[in-house]
């Protein structure tokens with residue numbers, strides 16, 4: 001294949017599998033970025049199944065806490081595997097459980113290795129143990145993004161409204177200040193906080209200079225959390241409308257597609273001095289720009305280098321470049337008052353609404369065109385599928401290369417053997433009481449309270 005500049009492409013195009021899947025399922029429209037600008041939006045690397053919280057919508061499994069932490073050499077090999085699949089530029093999310101529970105030296109080694117492979121690292125945490133000192137070390141190791149999960153499903157003591165948690169969010173923003181990290185916030189939307197969504201968005205809007213992405217996950221019936229099915233009022237449309245209300249302007253969530261439309265809704269904002277505008281309003285221009293970026297890309301692997309390719313648009317598509325400049329001029333005009341107030345400073349904030357599927361209602365078309373994968377022993381797997389069948393992946397024997405040849409690591413015992421152990425039926429394993437989480441913990445508390453009530457009643461009757 002030849003590029004417009006006559007360059008011969010020889011490498012493998014990592015975007016092809018996603019592009020083919022999106023095309024197969026009718027999702028490769030002219031504004032689709034998946035499979036064109038990137039081979040995969042994000043890959044999660046779960047480095048521990050332990051967590052210091054017990055979220056009411058936790059996606060981990062009932063027995064996940066029985067799994068030992070995956071050894072570092074296996075994780076490093078998984079980073080290489082992700083790079084082979086999706087190439088440089090891919091965003092690798094270091095997650096768990098909560099990854100801050102692992103040794104700082106392991107975290108630094110992972111971040112360095114991700115950087116060595118030319119990928120982006122994102123540290124996804126509830127922030128409780130992510131101290132300033134830890135963030136400084138992670139930033140020094142080359143961390144790119146810090147994703148902070150804060151919401152009411154975590155039942156943090158002393159916070160009973162979503163908006164009251166803004167105090168925690170502000171403290172976290174301060175903690176990361178000056179470290180050169182992009183800060184992202186994740187919020188699970190469920191019936192307990194849905195009514196507060198516009199107010200929460202107003203908070204994010206006021207801090208657009210410090211936050212790069214706000215991501216909202218809609219409640220799903222998966223994992224071990226005590227909350228299950230979503231309230232019928234919470235739909236992709238009702239969530240995006242509430243976000244628009246909070247931002248104070250009608251946002252277009254169809255101007256750019258990121259993967260399957262039933263999975264992700266994306267939009268972007270420009271903010272300056274309190275003024276907010278949506279740069280994604282000119283759909284014909286967006287379509288032409290995406291086509292040109294895809295066409296003019298000269299990387300042989302991994303994510304498209306958008307900045308570099310934009311420069312190439314000026315050389316190979318001068319008319320399109322002029323249209324883009326005119327559009328940018330329109331943004332400057334719309335933001336003029338804010339730009340004056342902020343002495344020319346403006347920030348871009350992205351918004352993502354992520355619609356995870358219920359474990360019992362996986363849709364083949366969405367799983368096949370998934371843009372949010374988990375790195376497993378057997379390669380990348382759709383996050384929804386992984387959540388639905390988690391135990392079979394986290395307790396699968398894991399291959400590890402040693403000086404003595406390949407060995408197999410057992411997640412339940414933490415031991416290594418020369419041959420893979422037969423799979424353990426983890427569903428029959430007893431969980432120690434202090435490691436119970438989610439539904440199983442709630443059930444046990446319920447049983448204990450019934451026993452106490454029955455005893456008290458019996459005691460009363462016998463008096």
Ligand code: SF4
Pocket residue numbers: 259260263264354355356357366367369370371372373382383384385
């Ligand atoms: S994780 Fe699930 S909801 Fe998200 S993109 Fe993949 S299939 Fe869709």
